[in-house]
Amino acid sequence: MKISTSKSELQSALQKLSKATPARSTLPILNSVLFVADNEGVLLRATDLEITIITPLEASLEETGSAAIPLHTLLEITNELPDTRISLTVDAQNRVKLNTDFGVYDLMGKPAEEFPAIPDVDGENSLTMDTSVIRDIIENTSFAVSKDELKPALTGVLFQFGSDKLTAVATDGHRLVRYIRSDYQQENYNGDIIVPRKFLGLVGNFLGEAELINLDVGDKHLTVKIGRNKIITRLIDERFPDYESVIPRDNEKQLLVDREIILGAVRRVSIFSNRSTHQVALRIIDGKATITTEDPEKASSAQENLEAEYSGDDLVIGYNANYLKDILSHLKANKITIKLKTAISAALFYPEEQIENSDLTMLLMPIRLND
């Protein structure tokens, strides 16, 4: 194989691929990037066996071939080179030679056959999605995905593709987010998939200036094409719990509050909360709302009054301050509505006014307060 490219092209491609390259692995081949140069161009591929990234490299092709080349060494030398042309040659023994105006660098590659095969992406359904839709889904849901590997179904975001809407759901058992986009309509695919959080984070980084992305939904994989880059992930092979049944429908008590005010209050008050429970309480007594906390271990306490509109009976409800802050900071609205029922039932958080064609619901479970 012999190709010639510019430093910036190679650097940009390798930087993208490094995101799917494991830092340490008992499969050393995964620390390599696969170069495939054929008459259609030069494609680079990297994988950590969960996610595969394929990106083209603008290069002039002198001789076709393929080889797996250690990514980090290649990226390091590319980073250190000034802007120049790089000629990359791989011989039959997989010896890689980088020729530049500054010098010649040799390193050992590996046969392309040793590199993991490209995922078998059969039975795919092709969809198109506006970048803003996927960006909103990632921003609104990924924070609520579980990190607990004992609950594999919850370690990803559930995508429910319908012909007239797209629903994305994430939960970790303590909080749940449901985000519905009713302006997303397509006829190609109806079904549910669970997409790992890591992949969504990666897609978020790749979105950039692109306006549209293509999704290929397969039985085992989801492929996202952003521009000329292709990112493939394995899907989670589990059944997502029936989330609809946990969203209460009879939360009659309603608190309308400015998001910045309540978020600021929770942030400040939680500083004085217990370091292990992070417990804060929302007290609504005689129509007046306060955020309070008490830590008997450190003999510290805090209280802040909130300006809010409330309809319902008096209520004192406890929350983990970290979860509450997460929910409040991800609701992008000036005013939010909190629907409550009792001190031990789930609360629902909504933006006061939903953005057109979207429906965002966040649910937070309370913690039982010590009397």
Add this chain to the structure above:
Amino acid sequence: MKQFMPAELQPVIWDRLQKVVAGGRIGSAYLFSGPPGSGKEALAIEFAKFINCEADSGQSCGICPSCQRINNLQHENLTLIFPLPREGSSSSNDDPLKGLSGKTLTAINEAIKSKAEDQFYKIKIPRANTIPISAIRDIRKTAYLKTAIQGRRVILIFDAHLLSTGEGATANALLKILEEPPRNTSFVLVTDNKSQLLPTILSRCQQLDFPPLPEKVILAFLNSENAQLVTGMALGNMHLVRKLANLKSDELLNTINSLTNLILRKDGKNWREFVNNYSRMASGEPDQFRFNFCLLQLWFRAAYRQRVGLPDALHKDLLLPVMKEFNKLYPAIDYLAINEAITDVTRALARNYYIPLTLTNFLTTVQRRMQGR
């Protein structure tokens, strides 16, 4: 390095595994147990290769891309788990390799490479005495993802008895997975010490007990002048064969002779020398220490067989008269207890006991047992 076909190594077990694959009844967990060096790890790798082979020929073709990647132990469906040292600070949820030094990572990669080239190579990372819980939790992170390519995911756990060290948290983490095994995944636990595994893990595995390797395999492996002697001494243990084969017959017999002289003769100066030298060896050359005690075990086995009139490879010109004399001198000797005392010494090394004291105890125990006390 001669590579054997799985059917040559363990024909009965391989036949059973082939039938399992042919019948499409591949289980979610297997336990390969048996004496050391009986080809368990080699067969486990062959099994993974067979299941994932792209050619539909009723056995692994060895040439398709999948077989080649498994030959190099670099297959996406193959996960190797083996004991790792504790280094740096990492939590049980981290990547199992996190916190390991560059030197250890290099040693791991070299060991995997050596294992790929030599089916009887034993992966031994320095100071690795346990399988960390993070290695099992790491499986969970990817086990519930849909399989990337055709084939079946195979997770090989070498030295599986080291799952149960400490409070057995690692074994319990694995148990949790085995109770609800991920789809299209097989675990193969490989161990020399089945009894150290949790009964709850044993009950969830299909157990295959390996006999020692057939003599013809060992003879085919050896081309040294001492092939017959080594084959007779090793009793189907390929790890022992490889160590014994490095020594010439005379060298081997002299080593055994001088070691037994040192231990059996009740002489304070001799014993002090033995304790000092072997304590140094235990910390500096632990493998040599284990090997020498293994030789001692072989000598006692041969002496026992001489007493009961069974042939043994060590009944050579130099050693046979000594053994005869020994059995005449100590008619009440308790060979079983001596064998256990030797095993205890090698175990003490793994458990980091104070070796000079262990060796002193060992010497007095051997003397007592020789008198039948």
